[in-house]
Amino acid sequence: MDPLVIGGIVALVTVIVLFSGVSVAIGLLLVATLFLWIFDGPRSLTALPELFYAELNSFALLSIPMFIIMGASIASTRAGPDLYEALERWLTRVPGGLLVSNLGACALFAAMSGSSPATCAAIGKMGIPEMRRRGYPAEVAAGSIAAGGTLGILIPPSVTMIVYGIATETSIGRLFLAGVIPGLLLTLLFIAWAIFDTWRRGAASSVLSGVTYSWREKFEMLPRVIPFLLIIVGVLVALYGGVATPSETAAVGAMLCLLAAVLIYRMFSYRDFWVVLRDSTRESVMILFIIGAAGVFSFMLSSLFVTQSVAQWIGALEVNRWVLMGIINLFLLVAGFFLPPVAVILMSAPILLPIITAAGFDPYWFAVILTINMEIGLITPPVGLNLYVINGIAPDIRLKQVLLGSLPFVGCMILAIVILCLFPGLATWLPTAVMGVAL
Template sequence: MDPLSLGLLVAVATVAILFSGVSVAVGLLIVSALFLLVFDGARSLEMMPEIFFADLNSFTILSIPMFIIMGAAVASTRAGADLFEALERWMTRVPGGLVVSNLGACALFSAMSGSSPATCAAIGKMGIPEMQKRGYPDTVAAGSIAAGGTLGILIPPSVTMIVYGIATETSIGRLFLAGIVPGVMLTLLFMAWAIFATWRSGNAMVLASRHYSIRERLEILPRVVPFLLVIVGVLYSMYGGIATTSETAAVGALLCLGMAIVIYRMWSPVAIWGVLRDSTKESVMILFIMAAAGVFAYMMSSLFITQSIAQWIAGLEVNRWVLMILINIFLLVAGFFLPPVAVILMTAPILMPILDAADFDPYWFAVILTINMEIGLITPPVGLNLFVINSIAPKIPLKTILWGSAPFVGCMFLAIFLLCLFPGLATWLPDVVMGPSL
């Protein structure tokens, strides 16, 4: 069987096994072992354990559990509620300001937690009932939080960007910088749509039930500013040459955990243990997928599937932007069914040679890929954020949440279009801070 036909067979088998209900990591290992055994002989299976553990033998990988602990520590406190309340107090007299406050809180909380579900839950628990109370449409209330939560995988520090950096052997520091301007741009697009949707519904002048004094606006800031300073400190440590990515992540995790204990009085050993337990579970899940994807990539390479697909696409001689549209469609469909980490690890070995041949910047593409993965978080059938919103606001039907999220998907498509027109939106800041990439 020729490699391209074999690749199609691998794709069908992978989809079938993943849809059977097994975990992504186990499914990838099953497919890898099956095809290596059938098409490369039993001796090829001897390499699987070595490949499995070799893909975890990297000091950089330590940054993943550290950043996850950092996010879990913040998510276990009232930081999300305080962020929402602080922004709400400052923007209470702005027309449609409450929904803008929620989106701003989502962006800031995303930067601290790096988790889309945690952002949806933390901000949505207070934000959605408050918006409903003030007369905002359910579509705007639920859709804005669902979309705002997706910013966690784009705005640094982002675990998804770390995984991409490891899989493609690109600079994680440069990837973080590449996500800042697009992250701000996407937040502003979300805000613009939310204000327009509020105005269109006739609720543009919905205001708070009370006026906050300057003293009331300032008194909540001490609870929020320390966490924001940690984010600034983490980024400064990384780009100021003070520490490596892994060392910075460890310091950030320790500081966030310490401030959660000091500021929010999380003294209980049970609460601290809960943070560490949940962080360990999520870290193991991501690392298991990474190791299994390494075995899967080894299988694809050993059977010459990866090389043949790359050669076939390169031989099509289509316009590079037509090629990018096809890649985006592929990523979009994959994101509908698989978590971002799995999509990155499974597709990176195939896509990177193609992107290099087409002369696309890998850091720019990382942002494009991430926004595609964001779309997957608010679209069925998986649409994790949709179900998180439904669980914290059960009176809002899932259909309403889906319709409320749809315009924000349009904002994401617009962001991808703008990034294609102006690649400098992603590459300018990394080039200024770290110099042009080679």
């Protein structure tokens, strides 16, 4: 049977299995086992345990649970609300200042935690009620937090970037650097829309009237959040400066964040530590399980020559490389609607990387484009994880309202992709400047 036909059948069966409600990792393993059994016979299955183990036998993977512990220890404290309150006090006189404060807090907390759901929960619990109390529409309050939370998978340190680096064997340090300027660009686009929307609604003064803070009140919150930001900066400096590997810097960062949580927020309870370790273990095992299963799934595609045939077919298409990139973006966008970012990256990145490099695109630039597409998936149904997180912390705001409030920020993300296509140096300049030209 033609490998392309097999690939189409594999894609159809995979979609059916994943939509049946089976977890992503189990679904990938079932599909891989089924097709290897059918086309290669039962003897091919003897290699699956070794393949699964080999996919996880990587020192670089240690950085994933370490960064997750780092984020969980921050998320378990009041660092998120404190960060939000500190920014709100400094930006209260800016038009739409409370909305800008929420987006800024989301960006900073996302950088500290690396988790979109954690960012939505931490900032949304205080930000949404406060915005509604001051007159912001419910959909604006909820949608802005849902969109702001997506920044957690782009701004370093990012677990998503680590997964991409492992799947494509690219430098994690370069990937982190590639996400810095696009992350700032996306944050600025969000803030620009927030200010414009506030002005458009004529709410710049009415929602802020009578709210003032003294200089003492502005400064008193900073000592509680600055240590966490310094830890993040220190981790990134150590990583980019070549002092330590990603796994080593992540381990040190996790330990320092736990110490900061104890010293600043008095997290002395055994139960608090248990919650941090339990949640971190649960999320780490889920991601690592998907990584192992995706490795087996990729082996199945390769052994049946599906990957090679798809790459050859796309490479033989006589189309402009930007048309090709548009098709790839559309594929990633649709995939992000239905699958979590980690699953999409592990399933698609190894196939797409040779195609985009053959077309002359930079793999680190492409990582940023892919990640922004995954961000869109986090705030669009049917998966739309951030939408459900917001609906959970503000159940009186209907899911439709959260979605409507987040749609303008989807437009900002699409605009960011266009800008990065026009000016790819926004993603490639910083990695080259800091770490030299990639070999």
